[in-house]
Amino acid sequence: MKDKALVYIHGKGGTASASEQFKSIFPDYDTYGFDYKSETPWEAESEYKEYFLKLAEKYTSITVLASSLGAYFLMVSGTGVMIQKALFVSPIVDMERLIQDMMKHADVSDEDLKAKCTIHLPEGEVLSWDYLVWVRNHPIVWNVPTFILYGEKDHFQSLETMETFAEVIGADLSVMPNGEHWFHTDEQTEFRKRWLIRFK
Known part of the structure; x- marks a missing residue:
């Protein structure tokens, strides 16, 4: 078992199995997909804490790759103290x-x-x-070193909103020209891959 874990947290309608595509990018990590069931932030608070407490017992370093609603739930769940780095793709901020x-x-x-x-x-x-x-x-109260990937044409959160949030928490913000909220095309997933390699 490695001493570092990567936890992929999907957005609404996503699946934990999508974590498989990130294993080759993070070969030095044990990679997990967090298949949370919560539909509200107050449910997520207890579910996320329980999950990360168990993981923190096994690993000295935890990196999170979270998308959209999954990133929002993470930030309001109070689990930041157990996480060393956060990579957010189209987070709801x-x-x-x-x-x-x-x-x-x-x-x-x-x-x-x-x-x-x-x-x-x-x-x-x-x-x-x-x-x-x-x-x-x-x-949101979030003090984890954070790197954000945002699509220029995201229809859920404006660039201004994302820039303000990134400035408040001291996050690094990367913007993909013509990118969307869901990084799903070949061009978008390749851009995300290069971004992850850069900041992993």
């Missing part, structure tokens, strides 16, 4: 803004959401008052 954008697009006010508690949107997303209140009461 301002969940309140994202929810507010969804509400604005659906013409839903704070009062509407509070009154109904949950609102199901036509595209399948669900707005939750409890979720929004939790997010507002639990701002």
Whole structure:
């Protein structure tokens, strides 16, 4: 067993098995895919802590490669003290803004959401008052050395939002021209590979 672990944390709708593609990039690490089940940040808080506590017992160094919602859950779970380095791809760094954008697009006010508690949107997303209140009461506190890869055409978080977040936590921010939130094309995955090799 190696003394370093790489943990891949997928975004919403992703799979832990995607961790396989990163093994060749991180040959000096034991690579894991974290198949979390949480759908809310308060569920993630306990699930992530339990997972990383067990891992920290076996490894002296833990690096995390996290995408989108998985990165957000990580940052609000309180597990940062167990992680030596974070590599984020398209992380959600301002969940309140994202929810507010969804509400604005659906013409839903704070009062509407509070009154109904949950609102199901036509595209399948669900707005939750409890979720929004939790997010507002639990701002991100993150002190781990962090490297961020962002796609220029990400439709979930603006470049300004990402730049502000990176500046606040002292993260290194790389932007892929014409990149998207999901790095899925051959060109995008090759760009991500070169980025990972550079900052691993």
